[in-house]
Amino acid sequence: MKRIVQITLSCIPPLALVLLVVELIVSNELAGLGQRLAHIDIALTQARQERETLITQVASASSLFAIQAKADELGFRPPTKDQVISLGTDRLPVAFHSTPQ
Amino acid sequence: MIARIWMTFGLFLLGFFFVVFRLFYWQVVVADRLRIVAASQYFYELTIPASRGSIFASDGSPLVINQSAYLVYANPRLLTDPKRISRDLAPLLSLDPGQVLSLMQEPGRVWVPLAHKVESSVVDTIKALNLKGIGFEKEPRRYYVEASMAGQLLGFVGSDTNGNDKGYFGLEGYYDRELRGKDGVVQLEKDAKGAPILIGEAHRIEPQDGRSLLLWLDRAVQQIAQRRLDEGLRKYGAQAGSVVIMDPSTGGVLAMASIPNYDPGRFVQFDKDLYKNPIVAGSFEPGSTFKTLMMSSALNERKVTPTTTMDEAPVQIGDYTIRTWNDQYHGAITMSQVLEYSSNVGMVFVEKKIGKEKIIDYIRAFGFGQPTGIDLEDESSPAIRSENDWKDIDLATASFGQGIAVTPLQMVRAVGALANGGWLMEPHAVKEIREERGRIIRIAPKRVRQVIDASSASVITEMMIAAVDRGEAKWAKPAGYRIAGKTGTAQIPVAGHYDAQKTIASFVGFAPADNPKFVMLVTLREPTSSPWGSETAAPLFFTIARDLFTYYGIPPQ
Numbered sequence: 076m077k078r079i080v081q082i083t084l085s086c087i088p089p090l091a092l093v094l095l096v097v098e099l100i101v102s103n104e105l106a107g108l109g110q111r112l113a114h115i116d117i118a119l120t121q122a123r124q125e126r127e128t129l130i131t132q133v134a135s136a137s138s139l140f141a142i143q144a145k146a147d148e149l150g151f152r153p154p155t156k157d158q159v160i161s162l163g164t165d166r167l168p169v170a171f172h173s174t175p176q
Numbered sequence: 177m178i179a180r181i182w183m184t185f186g187l188f189l190l191g192f193f194f195v196v197f198r199l200f201y202w203q204v205v206v207a208d209r210l211r212i213v214a215a216s217q218y219f220y221e222l223t224i225p226a227s228r229g230s231i232f233a234s235d236g237s238p239l240v241i242n243q244s245a246y247l248v249y250a251n252p253r254l255l256t257d258p259k260r261i262s263r264d265l266a267p268l269l270s271l272d273p274g275q276v277l278s279l280m281q282e283p284g285r286v287w288v289p290l291a292h293k294v295e296s297s298v299v300d301t302i303k304a305l306n307l308k309g310i311g312f313e314k315e316p317r318r319y320y321v322e323a324s325m326a327g328q329l330l331g332f333v334g335s336d337t338n339g340n341d342k343g344y345f346g347l348e349g350y351y352d353r354e355l356r357g358k359d360g361v362v363q364l365e366k367d368a369k370g371a372p373i374l375i376g377e378a379h380r381i382e383p384q385d386g387r388s389l390l391l392w393l394d395r396a397v398q399q400i401a402q403r404r405l406d407e408g409l410r411k412y413g414a415q416a417g418s419v420v421i422m423d424p425s426t427g428g429v430l431a432m433a434s435i436p437n438y439d440p441g442r443f444v445q446f447d448k449d450l451y452k453n454p455i456v457a458g459s460f461e462p463g464s465t466f467k468t469l470m471m472s473s474a475l476n477e478r479k480v481t482p483t484t485t486m487d488e489a490p491v492q493i494g495d496y497t498i499r500t501w502n503d504q505y506h507g508a509i510t511m512s513q514v515l516e517y518s519s520n521v522g523m524v525f526v527e528k529k530i531g532k533e534k535i536i537d538y539i540r541a542f543g544f545g546q547p548t549g550i551d552l553e554d555e556s557s558p559a560i561r562s563e564n565d566w567k568d569i570d571l572a573t574a575s576f577g578q579g580i581a582v583t584p585l586q587m588v589r590a591v592g593a594l595a596n597g598g599w600l601m602e603p604h605a606v607k608e609i610r611e612e613r614g615r616i617i618r619i620a621p622k623r624v625r626q627v628i629d630a631s632s633a634s635v636i637t638e639m640m641i642a643a644v645d646r647g648e649a650k651w652a653k654p655a656g657y658r659i660a661g662k663t664g665t666a667q668i669p670v671a672g673h674y675d676a677q678k679t680i681a682s683f684v685g686f687a688p689a690d691n692p693k694f695v696m697l698v699t700l701r702e703p704t705s706s707p708w709g710s711e712t713a714a715p716l717f718f719t720i721a722r723d724l725f726t727y728y729g730i731p732p733q
Binding site: 106109124127128130131134135137138139140143153 | 241321323325366367399723
């Protein structure tokens, strides 16, 4: 019994030393992680900004204003009265049957 | 000896009390202040700004979004060469170099804002110059994707007295609280280099981004209305004009265009008088378009039918003589012909049939004299005379739309009731409010009241179709379509009398008449090519209607 107590007591100093070293290593890692977190935050902010810029560019490119300018450039014109032909109402048949004369 | 011992003891005691007193001072009296100072050294607090909500057209395409922008500021104490920096910066910020220099040299300042809401591309150019003492803070700005299209409907975002973003006019003003959101905050323990300590204390309140709005507005219909109104104003030489298009069954606003207008993205460059939306805040005397409402009231009261006849001749009311617009008289005419000929004396006959009390009731029932309740900030309503103030001549002139002031929105909504089985709807610009997390708040169409019964609504619709097919504007009508409508030409009151030359020409109608897809009002102020609605507003209405038939794929009936 006395021997066990002696062995246990003799292990405490080296154990304490090991724990101290582990604590130093972990603290150092945590300090470094804090900096990495700051870098990730910056990268996230930049990515959000890029996303906002792209959304703006897509909205701008798909605006009616831009589409009309492009259509005018390509020579498209609004339809005039004689260019829109309605082929009739629902009462017209889908197809006409023509028999040879 | 004893005395020296006591003296020494006394000095030690004095010193002891002095130390206790100082400890009390630092640990109790100024403890809170020191705690805050200490916290500022090892805590950093960051405001997480909330994004303002976006505004979308009915097809989901964006009308208003946020664009990345920055506040550019200077720290005068860090500036190495203020003159050179101001010369480099001024052209990029569109400022005078002297103005920038004077800002930088203001005595006692450690932080000076130079320009607000500067675009990212400009900021990137400034950053590339590597100017010491110039900093940037994120300050998003609104981007109006379609520029001035629907500008008065949308409103704009300016600053309040504290320099914070605030919406003014239109949707930005009405829904400012919904769109604004709530800023968040993060507090983190930091190390000596300013990097966050992961296992340290942290408090975070997430920002609540603003809600987004989905409108009833159809982007293509708005563009059609805007383009055709612009063409019409030039063709007919009008001072101003407006087009408002509504879905009569829901009260949803499909388009709202007016000229002159402004670009909400550059609102400071425009006259403040343009900020108000004339369709909801401006008033006019509706003229003959009002006859449709009075006639429908008489039909609803069963006082007249389409075939009831009257003898068309000038009518004397007190000192006044009511004549037709062209001083031509057709003898015995039916009620249907009263609308076709747009006969003022015919409407006086109708007014007498309805009676004073009922006329005023119907005017109020159709929504005049009070705001419509549309969700736009700048709505106002001209007042209607109180019951005791109506004289015989007032009732007579009101029957053909003079001597009564209405807003274009009130007018189109009232005619919309005729297209909707007699039901008056509450007009709305917004269909849905959407939260960032996906929750959707639908704004259901709201029936206000049934002004006339469904059969009266059908009858007045047929009379309005006949007025279009046989009236003064029949030459402009698209062939093959059943369009219910009425022209209007109202003189403009100037200093207590009506101007002989100046008119407001208008046309109100809905189509297709049997299952109306839209109700529309076109107004032109002081057209110079012709003062008459049948020759200006009516053909413009039909041109827009033709475009809408093509867009909606509506064949002739």
